[in-house]
Amino acid sequence: MDGSAKENIQLFSKSSVQSVGGSAFKTGHSSPKEKQPRCCAELKVFLGALSFVYFAKALGEGYLKSTITQIEKRFDISSSLVGLIDGSFEIGNLLVIIFVSYFGAKLHRPKAIGAGCVLMGAGTLLIALPHFIMEPYKYGKLSPSLNASPSVSACVLHAGGQPPAPALPTPQPQTPEGCSGEGSPSAWAYVFLGNLLRGLGETPIQPLGIAYLDDFSGEDDVAFYIGCVQGIAIIGPIFGFLLGSLCAKLYVDVGLVNAEHLAITPADPQWVGAWWLGYLVAGAVSLLAAVPFWCFPKSLPRPTGREDSSSSPEKSQFILDEPGSYQTPHGGKAKMVEMAKDFVPSLKSLLGNPVYVLYVCASTVQFNSLFGMVTYKPKYIEQQYGQTSSRANFVIGLINIPAVALGIFSGGMFMKKFRIGLCGAARLSLASSILGYLLFLSLFALGCEPSAVAGLTVSYRGTRPVTPGRGGLLADCNSRCQCSEAHWEPVCGADGVTYASACLAGCQASRVAGRSLILYNCSCVAASGSGPGNSSGMSGRCQKDNSCSQMFLYFLVISVVSSYTLSLGGIPGYIILLRSIKPQLKSFALGIYTLAVRVLAGIPAPVYFGVLIDSACLQWGVRSCGSRGSCRFYDSGLFRHIYLGLTVTLGSVAIFLSTAVLFVLKKNYISKPSHFTAKSERATASTRFRKERCTPTNHLFQSQYWPGKETEL
Known part of the structure; x- marks a missing residue:
């Protein structure tokens, strides 16, 4: 997943909706009673608005994951880039996460x-934007002119021989401007900057949204509601991948090029879908999600059962050391200096x-x-x-993410039904990880045989080289042709072997059949032993066998x-995070947690995964300016490992x-009932808990205490 696991599998917000009516307001005054329905209604609306925001950001994140290969081919860049x-996205989040949280x-x-959504x-x-500039x-096989014939790299013989008619037309080499038009940093840099802005805008959503809901909602059903909200929010990646599947079927220049004149289909490795189209949809949804947040108040009345100081909302108590309302004294705004002076002690x-x-x-x-x-x-x-x-x-969006x-x-x-305590939550989280990765191990045995590509995984006579990629694309059968090893226009020969281009297959004639290009007189196909009269091929790579x-x-x-x-x-682990910290440090702790995940996982993981995946490349593309482009063909076995x-x-x-x-939770951090004085709280800098039995039958929010204050979570 932000599997999924950013699949996508990133943690979204938690929420709970609980009525605030009760005996606490039976004082004879009418105004508190009148505010109760309004508070409850506002909290429900905030819950719906926040869920839609998570849907919007997850939609954009899921769609980005679905366009990774399209962006790589369109801008002709490597997987590491x-x-x-x-x-x-994580870099943008990193820039402001500490200050926002x-x-x-x-x-x-x-x-x-709301500002973050905008x-x-x-x-x-x-x-x-790059698509429009x-x-x-x-x-090779596409001609922008509707009346022009498709062109591929032809086998142009040396002076010693004459190719039979009709000969394949030789494509004109790209001008140097083609290099700056498709693969220059000025093009993909817009994608980089746009995703960075997405990260900046997403920053306040998780720490502030979670804290706001947790402050003004009940506690008893918190785990259940976290699961509900996250289940709703993860619909975003589903729609993101399905939108990516739809856009991948549309040609990148849809509306500018007549699809009937294309010589390739979505199954062709050179196909690039309309990757840009989904970003227009996702951007509009994000802007729409910002509207309701400008109408919510800064704070809401707290529900019954959370009026005591032991479960106070996230306030500046650890900064101002003054109990009371959520607002700062006299309704004034806390000064930045006052808030900043205790930053280091809080950390x-x-x-x-x-x-x-x-x-x-x-x-x-x-x-x-x-x-x-997931990436x-x-x-x-x-x-x-x-x-x-x-x-x-399509399969990721419709099967995996649900x-x-x-x-x-x-x-x-499970957390709600069985009233699982902290140790039970830790056990459930650990057990799910162990079983999940054991299942993942079995995928090593579910690989397909590498595609037969002449000169890369098999020799030109159909035998597999000892080491993939050591055979070389040039051979005796195409030595008389003026071929470039840089061209990658796959041709599937009648022998079931894929050739890097029509020239490297030795093909000297062609005809168009519908949207396919049939190639004839392919000397390398004939040399592989396919028999006389069967030296033909078809544009596109050969398909995997049925066993695959x-x-x-x-x-x-x-x-x-x-x-x-x-x-x-996911939910049991999140409960451990929320219930192992002081309530007044909740937002700050979530910010530090998010920062660690962004800096140490979100930024480096796609990069070093991409670098290592690039090491499995057997054939690199070459841009018209001579620099290395995207990978054309991988060693599938090495890729899998x-x-x-x-x-x-x-x-x-x-x-x-x-x-x-x-282990640490069982040994030191589940506490037995005891009491401390306020004096000991002020004298103790670090958080300590009382010892308590750690059993699966304990209540979800077991009593945990800090020196000097008794706080039930």
Whole structure:
């Protein structure tokens, strides 16, 4: 997933809706009673608005993941650079997350969220801008002129021989402007900057939205409602991937080029879909989501049962050291100096909490695994199982992500139904991780045989080289042709072998049949032993065999089950995070947690996953200006071991750290009833808890205390 796991599998907001009516307001005054329905109604509206915001941001994030391969081919860049573009969202988040989470809790939180939505929508629209300033997409078999014939790299013989008619037309070389038009930094930099703006705009949504809901809602059903909201919010990636599947079927220059004159289909590796179209939709949705937040008040009356100071909303008590209302004294605004002077002590208090620190470390490592896995999952399906980009996005959106949503909802439901305590939550989170990654291990056995590509995975006589990529694209059968090894226009020969281009296959004649290009007199196809009269080929790569389609079905089943299993631990883990910290440090702690995930997982994971995936490339494209472009063909076996191996290795480290969380929680951080004085609270800098039995039958929010104050969570 922001599987999924940013699939997508990132944690969204929590919420609960609870009536505030009760005996606490039976005082004879009418005004509090009149405010109760209004408070409840406003909280419900805020809950709906926040859920829609999470849908909007998840829609954009899911669509970005679905267009990774399209962006890579359109801008002719490597996977590592695409990973950097994907990580720019986290970079934008990093720039302001500390300030937003710390100072934003004292400001008008709904309006801060609304401003973030506006910025997020503007950034999403900026991503689509390069399409409108770049030249139309060009490739070997497409002619921009509707009346022109398609052209491919021809086998032009040396002086010693004459090619039979009709000879294939030779494409004109691109001008140097083509280099600056499609692959220059000035083009993909807009995508980078737009995604960075998305990250800036998304920053206040999670820490401020979660804290606002938690402050003004009840506690008893919190885990259940977290599961409900996250289950609703994860509809965003579903629509994002389905939108990506739809746009991938449309040609990139839809509206400018007549689809009937295209010589390729979405199954062709050179096909680029209308990647830009979905960003216009996602940007408009984000702007629409900002509207309601300008109408909400800064704070709401707190519900019955949370009026005591022990469960006070997130206020500046740790800064001002003054109990009372959520507002600062006399209704004045807290000065930045007053808020900033205790920043370091507050940070030290969080870093002195072993449960919090270990949980942040475990989550960071696990999100490294999930971010890398989700980012390149469509690419993995395309390369490993020979599926189109449209179908890869479709199965992820329609099958994988709903399994994640169901897992998140189930985790919250289990927490509520069985009243699982903190240790029970830690056990459930750990068990889900162990089972999920064990299922993921089985995917190593579900790989397909590498595609037979002449000179890369097999020799020109059909035998497989000892080492993929060592054969070379030039051979005796095409030595008389003036071929360039840089051209990648796959041709499927009658022998079932894919050739890098018509020239490298030795093809000297062609005819158009519908939207396909039939090639004849291919000397390399004849040399492979396919027999006389069968030296033909067809534009496009050869399809995988039927056994690979069966493997793909097995992959989908195990992928869905593992996604559900891993998602079961999301809500229990989040409960550990929320209940291991002081309530007044809640927003700050969530900000630090989000910062750690962004900096140590969201930014580096797509980059180093992309770098290692690039190492599996067997054939690189070459831009017209001579620089290296995107990868044309991968060693699928090495790709599989890198992709799955990294995911499982990081998951194993996360399991080890999660075990440490459970151990520390059982040993030191579940407390027995005792009382401390206010004097001891002021004298103690670090958070400490009383010891208490850690059993699965304990109430969800077990009593935890800090020196000098008794606080029930």
